[in-house]
Amino acid sequence: MEFPIEGSCQCGQASYKLYEKPQMVLACHCTECQKLSTSPFSVTAVIASTAIEVKGELKEWSRYADSGNRNNAKFCPACGNRIYHYNPDNSGTIKLKLKPVDLANDGVFTPSAHVWVCEKVGWYQIPDGIKVFEKQPKY
Numbered sequence: 001m002e003f004p005i006e007g008s009c010q011c012g013q014a015s016y017k018l019y020e021k022p023q024m025v026l027a028c029h030c031t032e033c034q035k036l037s038t039s040p041f042s043v044t045a046v047i048a049s050t051a052i053e054v055k056g057e058l059k060e061w062s063r064y065a066d067s068g069n070r071n072n073a074k075f076c077p078a079c080g081n082r083i084y085h086y087n088p089d090n091s092g093t094i095k096l097k098l099k100p101v102d103l104a105n106d107g108v109f110t111p112s113a114h115v116w117v118c119e120k121v122g123w124y125q126i127p128d129g130i131k132v133f134e135k136q137p138k139y
């Protein structure tokens with residue numbers, strides 16, 4: 001793995017440099033994530049707020065998660081691509097939305113668990129040997 005890892009939104013206006021390995025990577029199958037990612041699930045990396053540097057203009061949207069926690073989303077106002085989520089009441093970590101990484105860093109964002117599989121689409125099969133949670137696990 002080579003750090004920093006760089007990533008950007010679809011149009012390139014917003015970009016980031018990631019300086020550390022994610023603390024945890026989750027694939028989430030909830031309907032919110034399906035809408036967000038326009039795919040069967042979204043992949044989110046939990047990262048220490050101090051381990052990432054984001055550049056470019058970002059807009060913000062906020063909603064309440066099932067847990068009652070606030071979930072604020074940062075996205076590129078030009079292309080609409082989601083960059084990360086964070087809880088304004090707990091600023092120690094952010095939840096980076098998966099962006100393609102170069103081959104040298106392939107695997108950095110491989111999910112270690114799949115969550116909210118109660119809402120998983122029928123045609124996607126979770127690989128063997130990965131932790132699975134019906135809903136959101138408590139950490």
Ligand SMILES: [Zn+2]
Binds near residue numbers: 076077
């Ligand atoms: Zn953009």
Ligand SMILES: [Zn+2]
Binds near residue numbers: 028029031032033034
């Ligand atoms: Zn989700």
